[in-house]
Amino acid sequence: MAKSISIRSGLSSVLFWSVISAAFIGPGTVTTCAMAGSRFGPALLWALTFSTLGTIVLQEAAARVTIASGLSLGELLTKSYGSRIRWVMTTLFIAVALGCAAYQAGNILGAVSGLSLLTADFAFLSPQVLTLLVGTACVLLLWQGSTRLIANFMGLIVFLMGIAFAYVAAGTSPAATHLLTALVVPTLPTDSLVLVIGLIGTTIVPYNLFLGSGIGQTQSLSEMRWGIVLAVLIGGLISMAILLSGTLVTGEFSFVMVADTLAARLGNWAGALFGFGLFAAGFTSALTAPLAAAITAKSLLGWQENSGAYRAVWLVVMAVGLTFGLLGVKPVPIIILAQAANGLLLPIVTIFLLIAVNNKTLLPAPYRNRLWQNIALLLVVGVTAFLGLRNLWLALSA
Known part of the structure; x- marks a missing residue:
């Protein structure tokens, strides 16, 4: 890290890169982490340690x-391989856009579920009304077109969400030695493999690489590193706090059950904070999924920001999410297809990235990978390739 970076610019960079944390902390992350804590206690924290460090390496x-x-x-990628892989660029964009559209419904439904927990006493705020409110807020924020404003806004939401979950997690009080062991020692309790894959897969997501490379051109190397490391670490700590909060939950898993259990164990404030955290996770992801799809189109297909085509991408993703959200159903077939597509997408993108960061023609020596960086990236590529093939197999089996 460059020592000349000021505290103000450093904090600004952390807030800016919190868009990455906001992207991977969605309702799926809340569900997976809380369920992992409910079923296995803190034993699977090591998966979040790995995925957090892996996200930092890739981003x-x-x-x-x-x-x-x-x-x-x-x-x-286009400059390196030219028109020979134009079909690859188009396929990558379709895969990312399909995944974003499929999971947008879950993001909106998650945000609405959190609001429903907070507004249970207001009968006129039906799920449909809350869905329209969430969707309208997202459209207004995306329409104004400033990725920095959106990133800073989501950074504040993620920070507040982190406080909420950390406050709840503090009530679990696990033994310090047990906690440290769970953070660094990999274990696979019986029937835990699917949740381990889920914990890693909800943190290391492929479209974040396009999202990050599409918004960070104006930063210096030191600002970027400072911002990414701290922002992703904060996101990882929030995920760990959610998992620890889940250790308080027993019995059948549902958002209402989690909120009721936390309220019974720690007081009504804990249930309310969980509702806010769930809303924040869904709302920030409902912003980043359409934004990531549009920035991916800009990156892979050359569509300019604020052009009609660029806005059409995120509008379509938002419309799909709102439609399924208003219907109150999940697009299961599309999610299965998106799971298969993104399962293949992640290792492909990471392999391209590994080649790019060692390209002597395009990158000056100070910017190319060192040996330890290549080893770290190869490890992440290997694990993500395994996850991709595993997710593909699960999707085909389904």
């Missing part, structure tokens, strides 16, 4: 390539 590499070359990840 730093993607942003470093962009800062050094002046090109986003998609533009770099």
Whole structure:
């Protein structure tokens, strides 16, 4: 880290890169982490340690390539391989857009579920009304077009959400030695493999690489590293706090059960804070999924920001999410297809990234990977390839 970076610019960078944390902390993360804590206690915390560090490695590499070359990840791929892989670029965009559209419904429904817990006494606020309110707020924020404003707004929401879950997690009081062991020692309790894959997969997500490379061109290397490391660490700590909060829950898992259990154990404030955290997770992800799809289109297909095509991408993603949200159903077939597509997408993107950060033609020596960075990236690529094949197998089996 450059020592010349000021506290103000450092905090601003952390807030800016909190968009990455907001993207991976969604209702799916809340559900997976809380369920992992409910079923296995803190034993699976190590999966979040790995995935948090893996996210830092991947995001730093993607942003470093962009800062050094002046090109986003998609533009770099196009320049390196030209029209020969135009079909690959189109396929990658379709896969990302499909995944964003499919999971947007879950994001909106998660935000509405959190609001429903907070507004249970107001009968006129039906789920449909809350869905329209959430959707309208997202559209207004996205329409104004400033990714920095959106990033800063979501950073504040993530920070408040972190306080909420950390406050609840503090009530679990696990033994310090047990907690430290769970953070660094991998264990696989019986029937825990699917949740381990889920914990890693909800943190290391492929579209975040395009999202990060598409918004970070204006930063210096030191600002980028400072911002990504701290922002992702904060996101990882929030995920860990959610998992620890889940250790208080026993019996059948549901959002209402979690809120009621926390309220019974710690007081009404804990249930209310969980409701706020769930809303914040859903709302921030409901912003980042359409934004990530649009920025991916800009990166891979060259569509300019604020153009009609660019806005059409995020509007379609938002419309799909709102439609299924208003119907109160989940697009299960589309989610299964998106799971298969994104299962293949993640290792492919990480392999392209590994090649890019070692490209002597496009990157000056100070920006290329060192040996330890290549080892770390290869480890992440190996694990993500396993996750991708595993997710594909699960999707095909389903």
